[in-house]
Amino acid sequence: MKSYITTPIYYVNGAPHIGHAYTSIVADIMKRNRTALGMEMMLSTGVDEHGQKNQEAARDLGMQIEPYLDMRCDEFRKVFDLLDVDYDYFVRTSREGHKKAVAHMEQTIFDKGLIVKHAYTGIYCKGCEEFKKESDLTEDGQCPLHPTMKVEQTDETNYFLKMEPFRQKLLDHIEANPDFVHPAAFRNELKQMLSEPLEDLCISRPKERVTLGVDLPFDPDFVTYVWFDALANYLTNIGWPEDGYQDWWAACEHLIGKDILKPHGVYWPIMLMAAGLPLPKRLNVHSHWTGAGGVKMSKSIGNVVDPHEVVEMMGVDALRWYLARHMRADSDSQISVELIRQTYNSELGNKIGNLLSRVAKFSNKNFDGKVPVPGPLTEEDETLRRTVMQAVSGLAGEVAMPDIPARVHVLVTAAEAMNEYIDHQAPWSLFKTEETRERCATVLYVTLDCQRVLFEALAQIIPTSAAKALAMLNAPEVAVPWTPQLDKLAGGTQLGDILALFPRVNAPEAA
Ligand SMILES: [Zn+2]
Incomplete structure (x- = not known):
């Protein structure tokens, strides 16, 4: 019997921290458990090398992008080795095969008329690399996840994936598969996210703003939104769209922190449905680590666990x-x-x-x-x-x-x-x-x-x-x-x- 376990791929714009270590160690424990039971295992972990944050992190260090990415990638690999994480596949989104497959997925969805181009005026958080609604922000108008980063008013034309046509289908899937999201508290949170009409998902970034990413196959003036690109790794790691990935895919379980439930529970399943692909077997969601006394970890408090x-x-x-x-x-x-x-x-x-x-x-x-x-x-x-x-x-x-x-x-x-x-x-x-x-x-x-x-x-x-x-x-x-x-x-x-x-x-x- 096969089992395919994935960790998120980590943004390389900072050094690996305890959150990265946790998800990867838990994935490794699940792999060792199932290996001991005689199952055939595949564990993927790795790094997300695209997006504006990485581009700017390289610039801030005065480095060219490729040596910067190689350096960060090495750091992450070493940490996983140090932590005895026995991964089978280390993801780098800069890999040519991955980029080609991402473009293929976009083209497939585009050809079905599910991707549309239009102007968008809105608030953008660079930390999340996504557009925000007023209701997503704190009282003083900042992203709750990135309070020091300052959200930006953005007015640009982009490509959008239609989400609303798939909302009910996804809810039906969650109802019919009570094990799709673990544990139950996060299944309920996901159902809540899907309880209201979904806005189209912006899946592109104009090259004048971001260059580090996968070119849109149908418009070379844009690169692919970093989340769309990153999520696709779960399929490209096992060889999609070439034949042979199907058995692994049917046995795929994602491990994620609760902060990325929305991309994994809403964007990714809808991307898959739009591309005519089946959904993964399960989404395992965990909470976060805080410092002693429940205090958020931060460098200034000095309670970061390295x-x-x-x-x-x-x-x-x-x-x-x-x-x-x-x-x-x-x-x-x-x-x-x-x-x-x-x-x-x-x-x-x-x-x-x-x-x-x-x-x-x-x-x-x-x-x-x-x-x-x-x-x-x-x-x-x-x-x-x-x-x-x-x-x-x-x-x-x-x-x-x-x-x-x-x-x-x-x-x-x-x-x-x-x-x-x-x-x-x-x-x-x-x-x-x-x-x-x-x-x-x-x-x-x-x-x-x-x-x-x-x-x-x-x-x-x-x-x-x-x-x-x-x-x-x-x-x-x-x-x-x-x-x-x-x-x-x-x-x-x-x-x-x-x-x-x-x-x-x-x-x-x-x-
Ligand atoms: Zn943010």
Whole structure:
């Protein structure tokens, strides 16, 4: 079975930030989950290289456009590599094949008489790269998303895609496919957007204002509106319009932040309908990250979380863990370097990593560097094993984006149960007398085998650390499709080198 997951393509006019990191990491987690289940995967991420903002960002740095785009593109690629995002396709909208396909889509829609040319007077936000209505603006007449940018009064002739003829059809599609938009709060928001007649969508920009983009195939004085061009990547990545894209397209799920629901929920489906193409399978929408205390992140407040800084300080899995664990489905979630550090120390360090190194080190020292051979199991052993199997079962099936935090949380609960079990069984005491030494071996075995099962599940969330842990247990091979199973760790197996998986990170002041 195929699954095609897309992240938005990111504007390269600034450096990659936590929002980019989040969507891409979640996409990667979904990919690893489905890969583990045996599905054939395609994950695309990448950059949007067109539009006025990019053009101006290059100019501001005094750079030619091509070297500027190459530089930014490299930055983004490096961040995704740093974050262990295992993408299959990296999108660059400057690719010739993409540009040709965009022009083909426009020509197809134009030939159906659905694109019209007319003058338009209105307010334009450069940040959004779109026209605004008075009702979209704040009380002092600015774009709510770009309050410092100043909207501009614009009067120009452009090409427009007719939207209203498709509004009811799109509403019908949403009704008939309750899974089309996830979670429900955003489905309702989208229905709200579609509850009133839609204005035509401006799909061009005159070249005297913007040159960086795809030429309109039917009028060389214009380039394509950057959103039209960018959205088309989801199809051009899989080879559209050439044959062979259809199976991937039918399995396509977009991941987006709530700020871009309108382009993905209104513009894109209508573009597809206008071109006579089917809609993607699903739109997964997430909320945003704010600083601690719910304060918007900004450079002036100094609460911006820089992915590089976090990775340098605590490793990539500290960041992946926090992001996977703490996004709430229906409202914004808080993040700060300090919150990440606390979660890293208390959950990954104290609850998950320390237990593995304690038990593995003790086995290493007292059982000849080997996984102890267990004797008969007690009811307490079986209870722990059931708890762990129950906890990992959440990742042994397909996980939808809004369910990730809960599926990860339950793994922490399983780790807590393991810690309680070890404290209660106290293998260190059991080892001291000959009569209880077999029981000691059993307790260590049960714990190490449960750890193996836990880290097989964690491989979907924190792949680098999970691989290290499984190597310590000398159980690196995880079968695909993955079905969690007990007792796969053989007693007598030689243990690997025991490392601290999540070394404690102190607060910068205390360091
Ligand atoms: Zn704006």
